[in-house]
Amino acid sequence: KNEVEQSPQNLTAQEGEFITINCSYSVGISALHWLQQHPGGGIVSLFMLSSGKKKHGRLIATINIQEKHSSLHITASHPRDSAVYICAVKGVYNTDKLIFGTGTRLQVFP
Amino acid sequence: GAGVSQTPSNKVTEKGKYVELRCDPISGHTALYWYRQSLGQGPEFLIYFQGTGAADDSGLPNDRFFAVRPEGSVSTLKIQRTERGDSAVYLCASSLGTGVLPDTQYFGPGTRLTVL
Numbered sequence: 001k002n003e004v005e006q007s008p009q010n011l012t013a014q015e016g017e018f019i020t021i022n023c024s025y026s027v028g029i030s031a032l033h034w035l036q037q038h039p040g041g042g043i044v045s046l047f048m049l050s051s052g053k054k055k056h057g058r059l060i061a062t063i064n065i066q067e068k069h070s071s072l073h074i075t076a077s078h079p080r081d082s083a084v085y086i087c088a089v090k091g092v093y094n095t096d097k098l099i100f101g102t103g104t105r106l107q108v109f110p
Numbered sequence: 111g112a113g114v115s116q117t118p119s120n121k122v123t124e125k126g127k128y129v130e131l132r133c134d135p136i137s138g139h140t141a142l143y144w145y146r147q148s149l150g151q152g153p154e155f156l157i158y159f160q161g162t163g164a165a166d167d168s169g170l171p172n173d174r175f176f177a178v179r180p181e182g183s184v185s186t187l188k189i190q191r192t193e194r195g196d197s198a199v200y201l202c203a204s205s206l207g208t209g210v211l212p213d214t215q216y217f218g219p220g221t222r223l224t225v226l
Contacts, residue, residue: 004152033214033215035217042114042201042217042218042219042220043153043201043203043217044217045214045215045216045217048214086152086153088152088153096141096143096158096165096205096207096213097143097155097158097166097169098143098145098153098155098215099155100145100152100153100154101152102150102151102152103151103152
């Protein structure tokens, strides 16, 4: 069983829809990252969370430490949001390495 | 304002050959990470440097893989006797490495390695 699991693995949406991507983890963490990876492109950090909620433009990330769960929401989705969204956690007891989920592939159609 | 850069962007080699992949971190970042991403998978940790020393190399799959960072900036990932299973995108990231949150990792574009 992976230490970081994401759902769904694949997601398609119509432009304008509200999107939710979920991440569950089984280890103690000091921080959780949401990352975006475009096809053939590098990885961009969207959020780093250790508690609560963060918002940046149309993106919202929440984390529930007790339930070991985080969600990434995209409001008013747009075709340019199409990418792979990856959840990654930084453990409490090990080094600063990140443990990654397998990613959620999002396609937004016009 | 340069980000993390990696060279080459693509590398095709034959089974059994030796390859070197280079990472140039953001200036002033003391922490540097190497990850490997196979097709359809999330990245997997390989090795983490704090300054010149490897603080954690537990992700290196075997002794064919080695990485150095002799002056605490540029790092080279070296793979000996490459195998087809080594084919992947090799990602480098750097961060300030102060040990104080937040310590966001900034990723390079990756090197796509194909072993024929």
